[in-house]
Amino acid sequence: MPTAPPATTEASVETQVLWLRFQKEIAAALIVIILAVIGYAGYWIYLSRRDAKAAEMLGGARTPQEFQEVIARYSGTPAGASASLLLAEKLGNEKKFADANSALQNFIDKNPEHEFLPTAQLMMAANLEAMGKSDEALAVYQQVAVKYPNSFSAPLAMISEVPLLKAKNRIEDARRVCEDILTKYRMPGQPVEAARDDRMETVWAAEAMRHLRSLKPPEQPNGPSAAAPNGVPPLIAAPKPAPAAPPVPPTSGGAPTPQKPK
Numbered sequence: 001m002p003t004a005p006p007a008t009t010e011a012s013v014e015t016q017v018l019w020l021r022f023q024k025e026i027a028a029a030l031i032v033i034i035l036a037v038i039g040y041a042g043y044w045i046y047l048s049r050r051d052a053k054a055a056e057m058l059g060g061a062r063t064p065q066e067f068q069e070v071i072a073r074y075s076g077t078p079a080g081a082s083a084s085l086l087l088a089e090k091l092g093n094e095k096k097f098a099d100a101n102s103a104l105q106n107f108i109d110k111n112p113e114h115e116f117l118p119t120a121q122l123m124m125a126a127n128l129e130a131m132g133k134s135d136e137a138l139a140v141y142q143q144v145a146v147k148y149p150n151s152f153s154a155p156l157a158m159i160s161e162v163p164l165l166k167a168k169n170r171i172e173d174a175r176r177v178c179e180d181i182l183t184k185y186r187m188p189g190q191p192v193e194a195a196r197d198d199r200m201e202t203v204w205a206a207e208a209m210r211h212l213r214s215l216k217p218p219e220q221p222n223g224p225s226a227a228a229p230n231g232v233p234p235l236i237a238a239p240k241p242a243p244a245a246p247p248v249p250p251t252s253g254g255a256p257t258p259q260k261p262k
Contacts, residue, residue, distance in 0.1 A: 050074065071083045071087070081107060089123070122153055125157070162177055165177065178208040181207075186205045
């Protein structure tokens with residue numbers, strides 16, 4: 001009885017047939033893959049060299065014109081983004097707040113996912129505040145606090161809201177912001193007792209407490225249950241002095257005659 005040829009022999013023959021029939025196509029595909037790998041590697045080498053040149057150029061920049069040149073030549077690089085922030089800071093120090101905000105807006109538009117985006121918005125709000133545009137500055141601070149609640153910029157934005165609210169006589173709003181800071185941005189400690197707040201104060205909480213002390217106390221309602229002056233509850237307020245005893249009329253003999261003991 002004849003035996004069947006080994007399976008490995010058949011597979012080898014089929015492979016050779018496929019190679020002979022499609023060797024041009026297979027070779028072309030391999031060439032495309034190799035060129036893609038080479039191009040990808042070359043692109044990353046180009047980016048690395050470009051980033052290095054941009055960083056070197058940024059390291060030597062000192063004037064607004066030099067920062068603008070880095071932005072123009074290396075837009076889209078980390079150095080170009082940093083140059084926008086440094087340019088805004090430089091212009092702000094020169095009291096050119098509108099130009100500084102233009103540079104910051106350019107940074108925000110070109111880097112919508114950058115980690116320093118909240119910082120750029122805080123810088124814009126500070127510039128608006130310096131230009132006397134308190135309403136716009138307050139709106140930006142509130143936007144940062146709501147949009148980035150877990151960032152370092154959120155409590156800073158909330159603290160910056162308080163002076164603006166106080167200047168507008170929005171005392172209750174300022175008080176509410178301070179209380180929110182104390183609630184959200186205090187570091188949890190180790191609770192020793194159930195009735196004891198053992199959380200450690202952060203710099204934001206300390207600043208919020210300072211603002212709270214400077215705020216006027218809330219108005220108390222008028223009525224019999226209202227607190228006594230200076231915020232002292234009625235039950236523990238100082239008692240009223242007792243009325244003085246009526247004077248004893250003098251006797252006819254001049255000095256009063258002492259009574260004999262019974």
